[in-house]
Structure formats: structure tokens, C-alpha cells
Amino acid sequence: MSGAEVSLRGLGKSFGTREVLHAVDLDVAAGQFVSIIGPSGAGKSTLLRLVAGLDSATTGRIELRTRGHKADVRMMFQEDRLLPWRTVQRNVVLGHKRREQDAADILRAVGLEGRGSEFPIVLSGGQRQRVALARALIHEPDLLLLDEPFGALDAITRAAMQLLLEQLLAARPRTVLLVTHDVEEALLLSDRVLLIKDGGIARDLSFDGPRPRHRGDPALAALKEELLDGLLTAEGSLAAVA
């Protein structure tokens, strides 16, 4: 299986006196798709930023293992972070000495064939996220970190992006960590879902069988209940309602 193995050992992060993550241990296998859910402020984005190397841990360590080369890690956010003064193609190749043909190939793969010479401003939100995905994937990352990448999209565009991501991963497997607020998205896309709360991993659910899963799968309903239960009891005010 291609992709990086990820190990977190005793990972902790504090901002001043506020401890957000406490002694987190986690092993992710190469090629595994892991979703991370949890209440607002639980530290999901912080965890991803630490793995990306965008911030440094207060305690513990992170190891990324690949076969014989340094792990390439790419991150995608809810905002597309495209540079408005660069064309789509020049956004995609930013920071990498890739040939024009590679950009054309990856743009075709994300459904934007022939759009490389346009500027981001003329694209829809979903198309812009396709460009952001292409910009990450052109590097053939071993580890893809996705922080609510479809969070700002309407439901139909979001479903299309989920399908696209699945297709791209089926063609080229790699390890993925996805932060999402959408429990159903986590269940449909992942091999495994982590619920983060109180500074650690409160639930760690793994699923059998191939991805993607079908929305109507009865096995998902029970898992959804369990995760929602975990989320609701994590939110003090919602616990009373649940």
C-alpha cells in the first residue's frame, strides 16, 4: 500500500496555560483514510497543523515513514488559498518544478480540463476547491491532510467533491487525515474515525470493507449513532437536549 505511516507518541500542545492536546498516541497505516471529528475547539485543526509541521508540539513526537524517501505532506483547507493573480495552471504548479503536461493531467483528473489559463475569480467555489486539490495532488503526496476542505460548499457540490476524492484515491492510494464536522462524510469516506475531545482520542472506530460506503448501508446507522452520541455528550449544552 502506498502512502506514509504516521505515528504520534505522547503528542501534546498547549497555548500558554491552555492544554489543547494531551499525550496523544496514534498509529495510522499507510494508505489508511482517517477522519477526525470532535466538538468545536477540541484541537482537530491543531492536530493536523502539528502533523503538517506548521506548528510545533509542546510534548511528544511525530514520525512519518515511507519506503525509502522523505514523506511528502500536503494540506488543503476550507479556504482554497489560491493566488488570484496567477492562472489556474500556475496555481497548480506553484512551488514545484512540474511540467505543463503534469498540470494538464491533474486538471483533467479533477474535472477541469482546458481551464488552466483561466483566473480563479471566474471559477465557482467547488471548482476552486478542485484546483486546490489538484495543487496538492500534483506533488503525489504520501500524506494528504484535509482540514474541512468541503465545509464551505453546498450539499450537492460537497457530494461531488467527496466522490471525486474517492475516485482519485482509488486510482492513487495515499494516507489521508480528514478533519470534518460532518459525521456522515467521515463515515462514508473513511477506514477509521477518531473522535477527539478533552485533549485526547475519545473514540477510535475502524470499519471493514472497501470504500466508499453507501449512504443507505445499515451498518453505518449504528456507527453514526455512536459518534453523534459521543459528540453530543461532549457539548455540555447539547447533552441536555439529546
Ligand SMILES: Nc1ncnc2c1ncn2[C@@H]1O[C@H](COP(=O)(O)OP(=O)(O)OP(=O)(O)O)[C@@H](O)[C@H]1O
Ligand atoms: N495559535 C493559537 N494561539 C492560541 N490558541 C490557539 C491557537 N490555535 C488554536 N488555539 C486554541 O486551541 C483550541 C483548539 O483549536 P482548534 O482550531 O485546533 O480546534 P478545532 O477542534 O479544529 O475547532 P473547530 O472545530 O471549531 O475548527 C481552541 O481553543 C483555540 O482557540
